[in-house]
Amino acid sequence: MLNLNMIDTLGGGIKKMFILQRNRHFPMPDYDLKEPDKVKVRIIGKVIDENYTRMLIQKTDLSLEEVIALDKVQKRKPINEEEFKHLKRKDLIEGRRPNLFVSAEVAAATDTKADYIRKRAFDKQHYIKMMKEYLEKFGYATRQDIDKLLLDKISDALNSRQKNKFISNLLQEMRRQGIIYSVGGKRGRGAVWKLSKEET
Structure with a gap:
């Protein structure tokens, strides 16, 4: 992994390229140093993440290492x-x-507050409370119902597979704690969930 010390060792031209990209608010160059007698470089001349770009514009005091x-x-x-x-x-x-x-600090400076809220994870108890309130109101929930209830509220820092795994783990944890049970003992996506009698 290329770091600032390696950049200094390789010469001023490479460091200038990093500074130029920073000043243009573009992503940093990617260098491949696997071959001892060759240096391969990839320059990205477009925005990857608008949040990063806005941050470079707003926070001009960031060091090159931080960037x-x-x-x-x-x-x-x-x-x-x-x-x-x-x-x-x-x-x-x-x-x-x-x-x-x-x-959040950078989000406030770069108009990304909404992105921050979407990516910030709620405490697990928040999702358990939502599940309990849903089951108290409607009596039961299929996995499809639960996905509709929770998927868009889980941190956007997780991908789709991770979100689905999070819900599966949450259901199993609630089952182990005796909060919910599966009708007929079914498992997986075909299960129908209800509140345990102790919770009603």
């Missing part, structure tokens, strides 16, 4: 522990690895 680390976040690339702690300490990112995103 490089945040560029990894926008490209969904892993960041090392030092970068993670530094960006967290400065409230530049939130979320849990590998699902990191622009923090």
Whole structure:
């Protein structure tokens, strides 16, 4: 992974390319240094993440190291522990690895408050409460009902597969806690869920 020390070692031309991209508010260059006698570079001349671009425009005091680390976040690339702690300490990112995103502070400065709210995860108890209220009102819920209730309220930092897995795990946890039960003991997407008698 190319870092600032490596950029300095490779020469001023490469560092200038990073600075140029930052000044243009574009993603950082991607360098391939696998071959000892060759340096491959990919320059992206378009916006990947509007939040990142707005952030570079608004927060002109960011160091080049910070911009490089945040560029990894926008490209969904892993960041090392030092970068993670530094960006967290400065409230530049939130979320849990590998699902990191622009923090509320940056969102406020870059008109991304709605994106931040969509990506921020609610406490698990929030979803359990929603499920209980639904079952109290309607008596039962199929998996399709539950998906309609919860999917668009789960953090957008998760992809579709992860959201579905989250709901499956939530249902099993509620079942183990005795909050809900599956009619006829069915499992999977064909299950019909009701509140346990202790919860009614």
